[in-house]
Amino acid sequence: MQRRQFIHLSSLAAGAALLPGCAAISSLTTGPLIDRHVPKDYSGVVAVRKDARSTLVTHASGLALREEKQLVTKDTRFLIGSITKWISAVTVLRLVDMGKLDLDAPIGRHLPELPAANGAVTLRHLMSNRSGIPNGLAEALRKDRAVEKLEIGPVEAALRFGAGAPGAAPGERWDYSFTNWVLVAAVVERATKKTFTEVVEELVLAPAGVRDTSFAATGYEDEVGMAVAYGATGERKSPAVPPMVAASGTLYSTARDLVAIADSVYFTKLLSDKARKELSTVVVASEDYALGGKVKTVTTKKGARSLAWEAGAIGGYKSLLVYDPLEGRAVVLLNNTDMQQSEQARIATALFSSFDE
Template sequence: MPLKPVPRPGKPARSGAGLPSRRHRLFLVALLGASFLGGLLLTPTAGAAAGSGDSGGRGEGALQRQLQELVTTPGGPPGVIVVMKRDGAPRILRAGVADLETGRPIEPTDHMRIASTSKAFSGAVALRLVADGALRLDSTIGRILPQLPRAWRSVTLRQLLNHTSGLPDYTEDPAFAELLVSDPRHTFDPRRLLDFVADEPLRFRPGTQYRYSNSDNIAVALMAEAVTRTPYEELLREIVYRPLGLRDTSLPLDHRLPEPYMHGYAVEPPEPPEDVSELISASGVWASGGIVSTPRDMTRFVRAYAAGRLTSPAVLREQRRWVEGASEPAGPGHNKAGLAIFRYETRCGVVLGHTGNFPGYTQLIAATPDGRKSLTFSLTTQVNKTLNPDLLEQLRTIQENAVCALLDAATEGSPARRS
């Protein structure tokens, strides 16, 4: 049942073309700074039951109240939608609105920027190619992409997928930042994004540390293109979209979003929320964060991806070799990193998935290891440790309670199967 929109103060400002305002510049600088935080390991959410309703925040009723509280929190999202699927029809919980001007509620068919959950898609492509023998997990940059710097030549596909490569993050490069801040809709050549850091050495010896880097998944997509001689966008269609029936998922290279879409906002009280849905060209993040999808499509994707339906049992076992490391932003509970997937161990059980954040949007997709129970959790503002650490901790608490609501209803309170 659709919920009544929660009133928000002020009329949202619309972002326009041309040079960004001072507020946009500060906002983009904060965005770029967030990439430095990806390597932090976060422990299970402290005080998960605090302020989260009865029964420790468990159950759909308590979760619905928490979503309502979230959209009225200062700096919180104008809208949020959670899609939980077990057997049968999905359960949809939502609060706030998809568009502050019209007041319409968010629908599971609304388009949105999925941010770094796009990395799971590049993982799906690469792991399918591994299962088919076109790539190996120990394939190196030097062998597959000899045009990239010699200093990176020993980095393997496995290390790219679990963020232990040591590749410098191109989104931290001053030249990239300057282009983005001066012209957010600048069209980058996605296959040249690594040029921004081509003169830099590795941050550490490959395989010795974990550090989340947006460069990793750009290199993964380039490797997939090199061995198949097929554009990455077509590989996505052949390997992921068509087999899973993802009809509303795409990888654009411009700033536009297809209708209908949930509007994303910069929320900085006391200023009114500002619509930043189409502020930035997706070309600057490409395989690392540029995909556009819907909650309905993401539900289909994560159920198949977590269960390994797009690859082989042998490759799935390799994907689930966990190392200490958190997604960005951190997901619920204790985070560990696999190959383009994360393990979220909550107080109620384990789910596998990915998170992401982008101007106007924050995402979590997760499913049980068998793919039978899943949730997508989408916000219409960006939340990370740089922009609003307190709100991030509140969000992680609610996300953990969402996992508990999913697993409790599915298993009558017993923990999810470990993997």
């Protein structure tokens, strides 16, 4: 099987410098910490860092492409699923800082074609999954799987799938719906007059200096450097990546890049203090959910820590970024064998807490 040469969309970021004190990123020999907590049959990448001044230690194991026995390396790219939502939220908050968007303004300002009740919801409602707008895209997919092959953008998809009569008042009910994020992307496109993917590249990925993070397109499995996802019985389990759901879950990345993005969010002036607070404030307590991702409290021997807890599942790809905004402690797990997210969470918690033992 011949794989196509990888073409990266973030060429404008290729020369960007990493944060001072965080440039020493390498795949050091696997230490006892990872050996102790990560299963020997793990397929993917595990990375740990004690704090923002320390080296990111990266361990790669398993196969990126089973058919040709291509090994996973520290630079292998994985789809990161709903971690994309967190990066989308950072993008929106940058636009809020710039005065181009308002978290609490009706989205009908930008999408006047929507029914009045739908246009009355806000970005805050959408990004905390409490809009009350039904998941029209999911319903359409249940009726016809061919919908996932539609090559339409967020605005067209928002008007087609986000116009259903609300089932609850805005802010009243939690619903983890990717139609919410189709609407978010549509608002961004209308406000900036650019594609959503271009805005993410410009406002988040380029400033973070990442080189191996961008949006997957049809045929991504065949790109050199990309892991292929597999199910429990060995079958390929790589999902479709229609452009209309870009804000919800079609980014790919590496462990190194995910930590670099988090460093940029929490240790540079990428976001204002107010925007970082919005990103870190839980809105739905029962779900530990803030805007675009979770904030969890983990108790270690040195006390409780409030962590950015960004998990993703798409097809057979499972991913998790756990990051301490105060110290820069980080744990990343990327997997291409459809492992249980609860098992990833267990491993990440053990790795994170081990530094305090």
